Amino acid sequence: MPAIRKNSFAARLVDNSKNYLFIIPAVTLFSIFYVYPFYEIFNLSLHQWNGISPHRTFVGFANFQELFSDKIWWQSMWHAGFITIIALTLQNALAFMLALACDRQIRLKKFYRVVFFIPPVLSEIVVGLIWQWILYAGMQSGEHIGLLNYLLVKTGWPQLVHNWLSDPKTALACIAVVHCWKGFGWGFIMLLAGLQTIDGQLYEAAKVDGAGSWNQFRHITIPMMVPVLLVVMILTVLGSMQVFILILSMVGQGLGYHTEVPVTRILDAMIGTNRFGYACAMSVTFGAILIGISAFFKILSNRMKQA
């Protein structure tokens, strides 16, 4: 009996080893490219280091302590939050409306799909530079060069002419709007794909039961789209919180701290002030916040599915 047991244990071990062997490449790659960098970032966040010197000084959680009392960091977090709120509402509402429109039998449907997907495929730098020119406040030969101010003057609204990107009251809102313009195409494509998976028979049945367009939308489209909407929302939050190239290309390092977002603060700590340890502490904290937000949406999604 013991021999059999031993044999079966050995057999199981060999069998399991085979299974583990299959996952070793994936685990190795995951460890090299995800686990180790994350460990290294966390490890660096506990040190003071300028990024080049061979000497690192262990400072424990001092970087985190400093970060929690860093007003500019939390201000930058609020700026990213503001952009995210605008994106969650304006960008996703626009994407949903356009997806609904393109889901119907309209002319030039394919053309619109392509047009709406152009902004997301453009480089953020290019988008930033284009909008920088549109919102430009300078003049030449007595005329506004920036497209928006030029149009405002030409259409009889000269009182609305403004220095859009150099006024703290409008700069962040302008960046948020441009971010929405650049990003709505992703939401549009995903929501359109979601809409096309809804069975047409449901609408037919609802029509037979006397449901109007609004009721069809409320009782069929919305409930069926909840999982897709949640995915779009999570991606919007993660994308908007991490926006920075657009900011750098539109306003550079300008306007005091009014256009700072977490990633620009991390970059600045890393490259501008050579505080790698502090930058890593920022990255770890920021990563934890993003994971927290994603987890919140996941829980919300599960609850909504159960409901």
Added chain:
Amino acid sequence: MRKLLGIFLCLLMVVSAGCAPKQQDANTITIWHWMTDRHKAFEALAQKYEAQTGVKVKIELYAPSDAYTQKVIASAQAHVLPDIYGILDKKEVFASFIESGFVADLTDEFKKNDSEWENSLFAKALDVNRFSDGNIYKIKPGIYGVPLDVTNIQMLYNKKMLEKAGIKTPPKTFEEFLSDTQALKRIGLAGLVSGWGEQWMINCFASNYAFNIMGEQKVMATYKGEVPYTDPDWIKVFNIFATLAKEGALAEGVVTKPNKFAEQDFALERAAFAFNGSWCVNVYNDMNPDLAYGVMLPPAVSTAFPMKIWGGAGSSFVVNKDSSRKDKAIAFLKWLTADEQQQYLAQQTKNLPSNKKALSSIPQILSDFAAVMDQTTHPSIWEYNEDPWVAEKFAKGIQSIIIGEKTPEEVAKEVQTAKQQELEKAKSKTN
């Protein structure tokens, strides 16, 4: 099972081989740089050098400069730096590169044959690459880099626009400058444009006036923590920006403009004055070859001390200490900074050459830039440098003054608070 293990090991070998550093030909040296405007000229010179010596020079361009800086830092951490590269950062970072063994000491090479190489170059340009006795970074005294060109940052004026506003000569004093910008404003022309969306440009302009108002000693004393930023002289420095903004002497949106956009504004005649470096000659020539402009020192606000401008080495190359082709790299840099090659670079790229003899072949506007090299200074040669975090507070504070959000006094107080915090941190470290 064995088969699977074999496949896995093969894969591992392939991955490991991919991660190993590339073996390079002993007769090929590699240079990394960020200078898009000089890339073609470098390549032409590399070909010429190969024809003359048989040594191949691989020129690799990584732009923009921010991306280049990140690449160099990451490569230093991975010990995969090329034979020759440039360090685009503060002296403190340069010192860290040396301390970490990434930069070769070139002093002996410069001193060979009665300092022939050293004497052929502008002393101001070499100073940026030099660590003197008792330097605060505790680096062994010596010369660690080779300047390719010299540069300085001054003000430029558009001759046609000034003429249009009835201004006959460029302003010499700050009052004159303000009244000139008023005259320009009256005919709808913008005054001063600069890339003040980049913090270093603001700090540069402010430090010019700090030197002019209180002199170098007091500025250094501030960096050391002996004079507070709330000192009346510093308030005067901050007030310059408040006055420029209040009088409408600045072009619209100057605080959010990267220098590239500011260069475009001046080249396309959207502003009459610019604050920019001597590299602009090449940039303006590309953007508007017909632009008629002159160069002037920033108009002084005080007669107490001379106006000092930033200048010295423009771009420098260093040699990788670990390179097996170090001698070849040094020989190439010697050749690159010799008269003939420097003249070629100056003509092709319209930058001020670092070789003194090559100055004879430069355009007039560059000669005007070169005329005030004696008045140049640079953070890299200062005894002390401001802490980067305080410098950020300083620049951001000035941006706040320009947009009318804060007063000079408020900014001075905030910068001093940051300075105090940094001083306390430094004190606790030494304890």
